[in-house]
Amino acid sequence: MTYCCGILVRDGLVMIADTRTNAGLDNISTFRKLYLFERPGERVLMLAASGNLSVTQGVVNLIGDGIEHPESGVVESVMNTPNMLHAAQLVGRAVRLSRSQMGNAEGEPAAQGVSFDVSLLLGGQIAGGPLRLFMIYTAGNSIECTPDTNYLQIGEHKYGKPILDRAVAYDTDIYDALKIGLISMDSTMRSNLSVGMPIDIALLRRDALEIEVATRIGSNDPYFRDLRESWSKALREAHMAIPKPPYSGRNA
Amino acid sequence: MTYCCGILVRDGLVMIADTRTNAGLDNISTFRKLYLFERPGERVLMLAASGNLSVTQGVVNLIGDGIEHPESGVVESVMNTPNMLHAAQLVGRAVRLSRSQMGNAEGEPAAQGVSFDVSLLLGGQIAGGPLRLFMIYTAGNSIECTPDTNYLQIGEHKYGKPILDRAVAYDTDIYDALKIGLISMDSTMRSNLSVGMPIDIALLRRDALEIEVATRIGSNDPYFRDLRESWSKALREAHMAIPKPPYSGRNA
Numbered sequence: 001m002t003y004c005c006g007i008l009v010r011d012g013l014v015m016i017a018d019t020r021t022n023a024g025l026d027n028i029s030t031f032r033k034l035y036l037f038e039r040p041g042e043r044v045l046m047l048a049a050s051g052n053l054s055v056t057q058g059v060v061n062l063i064g065d066g067i068e069h070p071e072s073g074v075v076e077s078v079m080n081t082p083n084m085l086h087a088a089q090l091v092g093r094a095v096r097l098s099r100s101q102m103g104n105a106e107g108e109p110a111a112q113g114v115s116f117d118v119s120l121l122l123g124g125q126i127a128g129g130p131l132r133l134f135m136i137y138t139a140g141n142s143i144e145c146t147p148d149t150n151y152l153q154i155g156e157h158k159y160g161k162p163i164l165d166r167a168v169a170y171d172t173d174i175y176d177a178l179k180i181g182l183i184s185m186d187s188t189m190r191s192n193l194s195v196g197m198p199i200d201i202a203l204l205r206r207d208a209l210e211i212e213v214a215t216r217i218g219s220n221d222p223y224f225r226d227l228r229e230s231w232s233k234a235l236r237e238a239h240m241a242i243p244k245p246p247y248s249g250r251n252a
Numbered sequence: 253m254t255y256c257c258g259i260l261v262r263d264g265l266v267m268i269a270d271t272r273t274n275a276g277l278d279n280i281s282t283f284r285k286l287y288l289f290e291r292p293g294e295r296v297l298m299l300a301a302s303g304n305l306s307v308t309q310g311v312v313n314l315i316g317d318g319i320e321h322p323e324s325g326v327v328e329s330v331m332n333t334p335n336m337l338h339a340a341q342l343v344g345r346a347v348r349l350s351r352s353q354m355g356n357a358e359g360e361p362a363a364q365g366v367s368f369d370v371s372l373l374l375g376g377q378i379a380g381g382p383l384r385l386f387m388i389y390t391a392g393n394s395i396e397c398t399p400d401t402n403y404l405q406i407g408e409h410k411y412g413k414p415i416l417d418r419a420v421a422y423d424t425d426i427y428d429a430l431k432i433g434l435i436s437m438d439s440t441m442r443s444n445l446s447v448g449m450p451i452d453i454a455l456l457r458r459d460a461l462e463i464e465v466a467t468r469i470g471s472n473d474p475y476f477r478d479l480r481e482s483w484s485k486a487l488r489e490a491h492m493a494i495p496k497p498p499y500s501g502r503n504a
Contacts, residue, residue, distance in 0.1 A: 156410075158408075158410035158411050158443070159410050159411070159413065159414055161411065161443045162411055162414075162439045162442060162443050163487070163491070165442055165443055166442070166484060166487055166488070167487065167488065167491055173496075175496040175497055176491075176496060178496075178497050178499075179491065179494060179496060179497055180491060182497065183491060183494075187414045190414060190417055190418070191410070191413045191414050191417055200504060201499065203499075211502055212500075213499050213500055213501065213502075214501075214502045214503065214504050215499050215501070215502075215503040215504050216503065216504040217499075223497055223498055223499075227494055227497075230490075230493070230494050231490065231491070231494065232418055234486070234487075234489075234490030234491075234493065234494075235415065235418055235419065235486075235487075235490065236418070236419065237486075237490075238482075238483065238486030238487065238489075238490060239415070239419050239428075239431065239432060239435060239483070239486075241482070241486065242431060242435075242479055242482050242483065242486075244425075244427040244428060244430075244431060245427055245430050245431055245434065245475055245479075246475055247430075247453065247455075247465050247467050247469075247475075248464070248465055249465065249466075249467070250463055250465075250466045250467075251466065251467040251468065252452060252466050252467050252468040
């Protein structure tokens with residue numbers, strides 16, 4: 001399926017995405033799902049996509065080329081949209097338009113039993129405004145991430161949610177947030193074959209308006225391999241340190 | 253929703269079930285989902301249920317009262333079925349019959365948009381045969397747990413799967429298996445409101461033919477409270493011990 005997460009902390013924003021795509025178990029490929037748009041010093045926008053690949057690739061094309069704004073008539077693209085809220089709405093319009101272009105007009109059931117559903121994460125900062133993170137749904141509506149639950153996930157989110165719930169807060173150091181996001185990805189990949197390596201990551205500091213880290217983590221990456229082994233070892237030691245249950249007898 | 257797991261180890265079998273039931277978020281109750289059938293020295297059968305409560309309660313009634321066997325005509329119940337494989341097939345027939353009795357005849361879509369789907373775990377031992385664990389599906393078919401992946405889960409299984417994948421094996425001590433199952437339940441409850449306390453547990457040693465532990469764990473249970481805190485603390489220390497990621501620069 002997919003697993004992507006965006007973690008928003010006081011220091012900035014981290015985005016992590018897997019790359020496994022499948023049209024059935026016998027048709028597995030690697031496709032980029034994390035897209036970066038940058039004009040250094042002026043704007044950074046980062047988009048992670050899950051769901052129907054034809055629709056999400058369509059969204060990326062539309063927001064890059066631009067869509068006529070329904071009210072102003074101006075052709076609005078990811079590189080000229082005035083602020084992050086407008087950017088999230090632009091992605092929403094692109095989702096509706098892309099679905100329609102790919103043959104799933106609004107309100108109609110999808111043909112061939114294919115799902116045209118998508119979910120996207122859009123995070124970033126445009127000069128003059130704050131760093132923000134949004135999730136955009138299949139219908140084109142969106143919600144914003146807040147410090148209360150300072151992360152958003154799309155795709156196979158359940159396996160990796162417990163560690164985010166426990167370990168990440170708004171004041172977590174940004175590189176620790178990246179680390180915890182990678183642990184979250186590791187848990188997901190161990191339990192679900194439809195999520196796989198390589199993994200794309202990006203890190204943006206608040207008010208920097210320039211991407212600090214953007215890289216692809218492959219299977220041979222020594223840090224990630226060590227992270228996976230350390231985490232497994234730590235979990236093993238953690239549960240071995242908990243005493244055995246004292247329960248006995250027939251009480252229920 | 254529900255979360256139950258059955259863990260089969262060399263020493264025996266552990267069954268764990270939550271008790272939260274809901275007919276919507278504004279209608280939450282506590283209902284037993286782990287049913288124990290025992291004739292000490294001769295048989296122990298343990299049934300955990302998820303899905304439509306009317307259907308699963310129907311199943312429990314039918315296997316207790318007995319159903320006429322389609323081939324022999326004998327009224328077969330959980331207390332006279334000759335072996336665990338027959339018992340799993342009996343539960344399968346009870347599922348189909350219960351669904352039909354509750355108004356969802358085979359092959360017909362459920363009325364009112366209600367789901368009549370169920371999943372059950374049946375584990376136990378009948379004298380003369382081995383200890384076995386099965387999962388029975390909505391259609392009444394079943395699969396058996398094997399030492400390769402020596403656990404089965406029903407309900408909200410994704411949150412709690414990673415720890416079982418990592419920590420439980422066929423040669424795990426039976427009380428350690430219980431402990432890990434409880435950790436699995438803890439992770440699920442933290443991330444999903446539809447799974448909640450109290451928790452019912454049962455433990456059966458191989459060839460004992462008598463339940464060793466059957467008890468209900470409430471919110472004030474000191475061991476479980478300590479387990480949850482220790483696990484949280486251990487996870488926190490575990491990820492703090494992993495060094496920060498070394499990634500830098502724009503490479504992708």
